Amino acid sequence: MRRILGGLAVFLGVLALVLGLRADAVYHRLAKVKLDQSTTAVSEGTGVSVMRVWGDGKTVHFAPLTGQRVRNTRNVTGIPGKVPESQRDTQAFWQMGLKTEIVDVQPIAMTNEGVSLDRVSAMTTNCCGDYTSVGTLDEPGRTASSRHEGLFFKFPFDAQKRSYPFWDAELKGARDASYVRNETIQGVTTQVYEQQIPTTRLPGSQSVPRSMFVADAIGSVDASVDYANTRTFWVEPTTGVILKGQEQIERTLVSDAGRVTLVKGTIAYTDATQKALADEYAPKAKALAFVRDLLGPVGFVLGALLLALGLLLLFAHRRRARHQDLGHREDRELVGATATDRGDEATTTSHR
Structure with a gap:
């Protein structure tokens, strides 16, 4: 869910920044009889x-x-x-x-x-x-x-x-x-x-x-x-x-x-x-x-905030995924080690 929300926030942030950059062009397109x-x-x-x-x-x-x-x-x-x-x-x-x-x-x-x-x-x-x-x-x-x-x-x-x-x-x-x-x-x-x-x-x-x-x-x-x-x-x-x-x-x-x-x-x-x-x-x-007075500033500020939020969510998702991956790896290693110990124990018993 964080990855989806983060991606959406990044997309909306980029869109807002583009609107901010294009505010003058949008105004001049609208300000015509x-x-x-x-x-x-x-x-x-x-x-x-x-x-x-x-x-x-x-x-x-x-x-x-x-x-x-x-x-x-x-x-x-x-x-x-x-x-x-x-x-x-x-x-x-x-x-x-x-x-x-x-x-x-x-x-x-x-x-x-x-x-x-x-x-x-x-x-x-x-x-x-x-x-x-x-x-x-x-x-x-x-x-x-x-x-x-x-x-x-x-x-x-x-x-x-x-x-x-x-x-x-x-x-x-x-x-x-x-x-x-x-x-x-x-x-x-x-x-x-x-x-x-x-x-x-x-x-x-x-x-x-x-x-x-x-x-x-x-x-x-x-x-x-x-x-x-x-x-x-x-x-x-x-x-x-x-x-x-x-x-x-x-x-x-x-x-x-x-x-x-x-x-x-x-x-x-x-x-x-x-x-x-x-x-x-x-x-x-x-x-x-x-559009003339506020679209540019609002677009820049809102775009920057959304972009930062999106990147934060994506980064948090990656960190969480990495921690989960490390946890799974440690679990696998622990399971493998336990199995090895049990195998060694079984071998020792048979030799007796």
């Missing part, structure tokens, strides 16, 4: 001001609304087939579908965007046919190729307390999201990052009805859009997953005839979305942190 990602995040805001726009044949109608409940539903789906097989170890391609609606009134917008990203850093890479929506009222599903920069879906694994560039669709570029504090969300410690975009005039202009600015006015006027936003991200740092996202957004239509609000308000992940993300990623974060 999925190729076939599938998530849904719902954001809502109340008291939002929004310009309702709808069509009636060739006529466009609009009406400014206040105190509205607005919902964003974002579906992210990984498409492994968009990534060449030779690049799948490092690259992923995710598609995002976003629906924005005034609850119980009408949809505002539907967009579709395809983004390539590095599976570890989460930075966009533009490797695999990135695209974005350029739809109109006549062609809502139209897309065009595009280039992205910075982060788009998440933060990197092992996110640090510093600034990261994060994509902004309105600016068509990345702006820094800076670490500001730690905060607990759904029982999970997160690192909070904030991206501040001051009021910016977006490039280009469009012709809109003058009556958007002045009641009963006729004709049209060229207008531009002023845009400002403050994004806040509550990030689980080990996985880089955003457990809560929030936008304080303002888009204003500006012309010589005046200014009107297109959208203004605060929209954030719902409690249900936050809980679902925390329930999914908190256990993964703990397991990943163990």
Whole structure:
């Protein structure tokens, strides 16, 4: 039994030592985003001001609304087939579908965007046919190729307390999201990052009805859009997953005839979305942190102890076996000596 237990302990000790030596490799294999990602995040805001726009044949109608409940539903789906097989170890391609609606009134917008990203850093890479929506009222599903920069879906694994560039669709570029504090969300410690975009005039202009600015006015006027936003991200740092996202957004239509609000308000992940993300990623974060921080030391210590125990048991078994062998040999010699003595005694008796 000691030999079996000793052999098992030696085997497990060697296995633990190998795991300790391979801890970094195991971590880097696990710390990658999925190729076939599938998530849904719902954001809502109340008291939002929004310009309702709808069509009636060739006529466009609009009406400014206040105190509205607005919902964003974002579906992210990984498409492994968009990534060449030779690049799948490092690259992923995710598609995002976003629906924005005034609850119980009408949809505002539907967009579709395809983004390539590095599976570890989460930075966009533009490797695999990135695209974005350029739809109109006549062609809502139209897309065009595009280039992205910075982060788009998440933060990197092992996110640090510093600034990261994060994509902004309105600016068509990345702006820094800076670490500001730690905060607990759904029982999970997160690192909070904030991206501040001051009021910016977006490039280009469009012709809109003058009556958007002045009641009963006729004709049209060229207008531009002023845009400002403050994004806040509550990030689980080990996985880089955003457990809560929030936008304080303002888009204003500006012309010589005046200014009107297109959208203004605060929209954030719902409690249900936050809980679902925390329930999914908190256990993964703990397991990943163990592999990153403790698997190596634990593997070395446990491996050394098991190896020592196994060798001790094997050595003790051999010593015991050797003692038993010596005992048997002495018994045999004693038996042989007794038999010889008896033989000599018998010979002496016969001679008499």
